[in-house]
Amino acid sequence: MAGDGASIDIGITKAITAPFKILSFFAIGFFVILVGRMAIDMWILADDSQDALEPPTAVIARELERASAAPAFMGSTHDRAIAWANFITEWFYRKPGLLKNASPDAAPTEQAVRRGVRAVDFAIGRALTGSQVISIRAAVVVAYLPG
Numbered sequence: 001m002a003g004d005g006a007s008i009d010i011g012i013t014k015a016i017t018a019p020f021k022i023l024s025f026f027a028i029g030f031f032v033i034l035v036g037r038m039a040i041d042m043w044i045l046a047d048d049s050q051d052a053l054e055p056p057t058a059v060i061a062r063e064l065e066r067a068s069a070a071p072a073f074m075g076s077t078h079d080r081a082i083a084w085a086n087f088i089t090e091w092f093y094r095k096p097g098l099l100k101n102a103s104p105d106a107a108p109t110e111q112a113v114r115r116g117v118r119a120v121d122f123a124i125g126r127a128l129t130g131s132q133v134i135s136i137r138a139a140v141v142v143a144y145l146p147g
Helices: 003-044 056-069 077-094 108-119 121-143
Strands: none
Touching: 003 121, 056 077, 056 121, 077 121
């Protein structure tokens, strides 16, 4: 009966790891759906006559309008979308210093880093807009979860 202990250990391990496997499956699926939706928006539904990118404020306004039309699930979807977009902005762009201007009394190294960041402001702005759109769409997806 030496094999009984080993099978119990394997069973306990599977019981402990199963919820994490299920959660990771749903998380990966969720992000695949979000990225797929953005790809459809960018390549399939894109208007070929437009040469310029849509201004970031217009993109965010359109997404928040869609969030307003979504059903309320555990609170206002519009408010949740704004809160999530603000969270993304604060923790991924402001706290690391990507959106903060250098003060005149900053160290020379800090001022050099700020000049380099300002050189890629367009890319940072587009990344910020994309992150906010993803967070707003995630809030809308949550509104459509079965209750």
